Amino acid sequence: MTDPIRSCILTRDRDGRDHLIRLAVSPDGVVLPDIRAKAPGRGAWIGVPRGELETAIAKKKLRGALARAFKGAAITIPDDLPRMIAVALERNALDRLGLEAKTGTLMTGSERIETAARSGKLHALYHASDAGTDGNRKLDQAWRIGSDREGSDVRGLALPIDRTILGLALGRGNVVHIGLTDRAAAKRVSDALGRWLHFVGPDLPPVPCETASQGPSASGLSGDLPAVTTHEEFE
Structure with missing residues (x-):
């Protein structure tokens, strides 16, 4: 089965969704990581390392990108979002x-x-x-x-x-x-x-595996959002 393609909201680079990180909005408007990409509702995808994300937050670029992704809905970006991810x-x-x-x-x-x-x-x-x-x-x-x-x-x-x-x-x-x-x-x-x-850490060596896919990749995690705003999913 082909991995669906998504776009990073910060760089606009396109990649398989299993190589990106999904962000979703909780019922009270807080942006949280949805690592399993299973929370219902609209989502936004990022593919940048932690350092670039922290820079985007400091320069308000993430807020602008999320505002577009979530159609101007009122959102709160946690100060420790990079750590949470x-x-x-x-x-x-x-x-x-x-x-x-x-x-x-x-x-x-x-x-x-x-x-x-x-x-x-x-x-x-x-x-x-x-x-x-x-x-x-x-x-x-x-x-x-x-x-x-x-x-x-x-x-x-x-x-x-x-x-x-x-x-x-x-x-x-x-x-x-x-x-x-x-x-x-x-x-x-x-x-x-x-x-x-x-x-x-983008400077770390790639994960050695004879069948490793190209680039970073994804998997599931306990602790995903129980519910998010109900809009169609953002690519």
Whole structure:
């Protein structure tokens, strides 16, 4: 199924809706992130990183763009909207990792991941922010060997979250490394992580995955709006 195309209200750049972030208006007029893009009513889409969004807010450009998107309706933009979006995207990414852990498409443990990597079965590799350099290097090399990419710079991504947070998200203790051997699961995780990391830091490396889609991408999140104004959805 083709991902519907939407336009960023700030840049007018067009992209698939799963690569953008939807904003919606609550019944009391507050603009809030709708990460799952499932809240009813009219929505507005943004595709810029956090720094650009903060600049747009400071220069009143976001207010003007939202006024056009929501047909001049009275709205309130929270002062901490960028932080709210960042938190929501992080939760979404961790939720996705947790779901993959529950369905058995995600593996942990250095030895298991190394075996899968060397046998060419690994499709994505991630390291906790506090993982040891030697451990990362060993698994990265195993992945390159197993995928016939020795001599390249292919490596797992060091996530901006530590082993404790990863362990809580996966319901396991001491999660230092994560590997995915299911191609579809690897893409789902890459999409969720990619959209989060694009928003919080445009200079971060792309999410490594053999089947990763181009650009940042989206997924669902608990905590979406229960209801919003009832107009047709804005592209």
